[in-house]
Amino acid sequence: MRLQLALNVSNLDEAVRYYATLFDAKPHKRRSGYANFAIDRPPLKLVLFENSEASERLNHLGVEVFDGAEIDVAAKRLSEGGILDRVQVETVCCHAAQSKIWSKEHQGLNWEWYRIVDDNPSVAAASNDDVCCNQDIGAKEPCCA
Numbered sequence: 001m002r003l004q005l006a007l008n009v010s011n012l013d014e015a016v017r018y019y020a021t022l023f024d025a026k027p028h029k030r031r032s033g034y035a036n037f038a039i040d041r042p043p044l045k046l047v048l049f050e051n052s053e054a055s056e057r058l059n060h061l062g063v064e065v066f067d068g069a070e071i072d073v074a075a076k077r078l079s080e081g082g083i084l085d086r087v088q089v090e091t092v093c094c095h096a097a098q099s100k101i102w103s104k105e106h107q108g109l110n111w112e113w114y115r116i117v118d119d120n121p122s123v124a125a126a127s128n129d130d131v132c133c134n135q136d137i138g139a140k141e142p143c144c145a
Helices: 010-021 070-080 129-133
Strands: 002-009 029-031 034-039 044-052 056-066 086-093 096-104 108-119
Touching: 002 010, 010 034, 010 044, 044 056, 070 096, 070 108
Parallel strands: 002 044, 056 108
Antiparallel strands: 002 056, 029 034, 034 044, 086 096, 096 108
């Protein structure tokens, strides 16, 4: 399990250079307008969205899990607590096929619990990625890992 921090950045190249130096890590994945780092120490999935028009730097927060059963356990806990917002099963989003659940806290911050099912889906399966990855923080349905 590792925490995810998804940030909106105005210049992706500049942000990638900065965070690569800060965490002494290379990007795990780099696409047009998108990059992510899968950092072991500290355990962090850092996601960068190039979005100079975003009103907030923080896009969303998340928890990446590596066992599908952990998604089910989290979904049950969130549902019983009345804070489960939505469930997505094997959806292609931000250049990966994922199963995920979402919750929105009382001040509007989106949290996702997710598991990557396929980290490199085919181009045909990923055709909607660009729309997903460029959503603004205020979008109704945030997406991405």
